[in-house]
Amino acid sequence: MKNVLLKHRSIRKYRSTPIPEEVLHECLEAAARASTCGNMQLYSLVVTRDEELRRQLAPCHFNQPMVSEAPCVVTVCADVHRFTMWCEQREADPAYDNFAWFLNAATDALLAAQNLCIAAEAHGLGICYLGTTIYTAGDIARILELPKGVIPLTTIVLGYPAETPELTDRLPLEAVVHYEKYRDYTAAEIDELWAEREESPLTKRLLEENGLPNLARIFTERRYVRKDNLAISASYLALLREKGFFNN
Amino acid sequence: MKNVLLKHRSIRKYRSTPIPEEVLHECLEAAARASTCGNMQLYSLVVTRDEELRRQLAPCHFNQPMVSEAPCVVTVCADVHRFTMWCEQREADPAYDNFAWFLNAATDALLAAQNLCIAAEAHGLGICYLGTTIYTAGDIARILELPKGVIPLTTIVLGYPAETPELTDRLPLEAVVHYEKYRDYTAAEIDELWAEREESPLTKRLLEENGLPNLARIFTERRYVRKDNLAISASYLALLREKGFFNN
Numbered sequence: 001m002k003n004v005l006l007k008h009r010s011i012r013k014y015r016s017t018p019i020p021e022e023v024l025h026e027c028l029e030a031a032a033r034a035s036t037c038g039n040m041q042l043y044s045l046v047v048t049r050d051e052e053l054r055r056q057l058a059p060c061h062f063n064q065p066m067v068s069e070a071p072c073v074v075t076v077c078a079d080v081h082r083f084t085m086w087c088e089q090r091e092a093d094p095a096y097d098n099f100a101w102f103l104n105a106a107t108d109a110l111l112a113a114q115n116l117c118i119a120a121e122a123h124g125l126g127i128c129y130l131g132t133t134i135y136t137a138g139d140i141a142r143i144l145e146l147p148k149g150v151i152p153l154t155t156i157v158l159g160y161p162a163e164t165p166e167l168t169d170r171l172p173l174e175a176v177v178h179y180e181k182y183r184d185y186t187a188a189e190i191d192e193l194w195a196e197r198e199e200s201p202l203t204k205r206l207l208e209e210n211g212l213p214n215l216a217r218i219f220t221e222r223r224y225v226r227k228d229n230l231a232i233s234a235s236y237l238a239l240l241r242e243k244g245f246f247n248n
Numbered sequence: 249m250k251n252v253l254l255k256h257r258s259i260r261k262y263r264s265t266p267i268p269e270e271v272l273h274e275c276l277e278a279a280a281r282a283s284t285c286g287n288m289q290l291y292s293l294v295v296t297r298d299e300e301l302r303r304q305l306a307p308c309h310f311n312q313p314m315v316s317e318a319p320c321v322v323t324v325c326a327d328v329h330r331f332t333m334w335c336e337q338r339e340a341d342p343a344y345d346n347f348a349w350f351l352n353a354a355t356d357a358l359l360a361a362q363n364l365c366i367a368a369e370a371h372g373l374g375i376c377y378l379g380t381t382i383y384t385a386g387d388i389a390r391i392l393e394l395p396k397g398v399i400p401l402t403t404i405v406l407g408y409p410a411e412t413p414e415l416t417d418r419l420p421l422e423a424v425v426h427y428e429k430y431r432d433y434t435a436a437e438i439d440e441l442w443a444e445r446e447e448s449p450l451t452k453r454l455l456e457e458n459g460l461p462n463l464a465r466i467f468t469e470r471r472y473v474r475k476d477n478l479a480i481s482a483s484y485l486a487l488l489r490e491k492g493f494f495n496n
Contacts, residue, residue: 005278005281005363005367006277006281007281008283010283028421028425029421033253033254033255033256033418034256035256035258035375037379038467038471039417039418040467041418041419043424044424044426045426046426046427046429047425047426047427048427049427053428077430079424082423082441085433085438086441086464089464090463091462092462092467092468092469093468094468095472095477095478096472099481100382100477100480100481101481103401103484104379106354106358107358110358111361111377112424114282114359114362114363115253115362115366117283118363118366119250122250129283129359131285131352131355134348134352143429144429145429145432147430153351154355169287170280170281170289171280171289173277173280175330176279176280176289176291176327176360177292177295178292178293178295178392179294179296179297180294180296181294181301181393182395182398185330187337190330190334190337191337193330193334194334214338216335216338216339216340216342219286219288219335219342220341220342220343221340221341223286224286224343225343226343229343229344229346229349230343230346230348232348233346233348236347236348236351
């Protein structure tokens, strides 16, 4: 148990071996046992195994090979549609077409997603979350035919690993944990928290490859550029409106 | 492992027994091993054990007794502040003050939160997520002194259980899982998915207590009322702006 949580690494190379039906089922059952807002289960998990469909999804994830190579791609969606349908069929007046319910549904969806991943890893499967999902959420919604009230949040690639990567480094625990209240960082503390990572051989290699003077600039100039961040913000907000999460 | 995931129940009554330091530490370590966007760890966990501070937080959670009774309250926050500070100290130009980065940070935060909960349950602790966090996020932010770039998403109450509730029912798995694409529900399918719950003794008792004709109307007229949903949406969006997540 502890080992499963402490030894997570994202897997980016997969064997094509299919996931046995009962293993997948157990992982999905684990997802459905996660905490959920008022027991409303405001999420849907779209499990795509069809090769042609995975090929259609691949460009939404910048054609990362794992999307077509791994046997299973799970698109994790906030979903108020199902609950709203039920309310309407009972002549109750649902009011879940607003931002608060995007937050509730997103929370439900992500807790379920993490349960799915942990169950999968306990079964010897590898997983990788695809952050690209929010970049291209509109395209994904079209391919998967998501109705109003349903919006993609993240994607999980699932399958048997064809690599055994090293454990990724993390910031020291005191970087992310605050006791009692939020204790703001001094400049010296920030330096100290990132020191080990900045001095690592991996960082040195990245700086050489990118011709940049420090790791932070690899993030801001190569990986997550202002122009892209603003475009993603605008397109996701537009999709939230289109999917009916902004009738505030 | 499987048992931990499949046997989760939210605990609402706690013993006051403190959580041993090393147990809490292991749970926080597990949180920090969760998948994170670009290994940026865009979240903070504010661990509040001080009694007076928990008493201050209690009204933000509608004075549910568990907030002051349980020995530990963890406020789970999306946090781009720490990463932004680092970038600024390295003369990199951070652009994380926008909605896309709220989404990335919220995803990081919630995956870490769920790891924390699973680790806690594996240690025999009980947990409960408090959805009230988004209702009163502004007050929580003031009490915990959250800077710009940091916003509360959910709260976890943590401690040794003083109750052993039954496993909560869930919708049949086919309600939340779609294969290949999203397969929209027929009215008959919606009826079927909710049938067992609607016929349960618990539902019958709730209907009597509330004087309402069906379970859906308990949700729409008692638990999550339109007026409140809209007010929460407005206040959380205002806080997102105040905390600098809307410079799109």
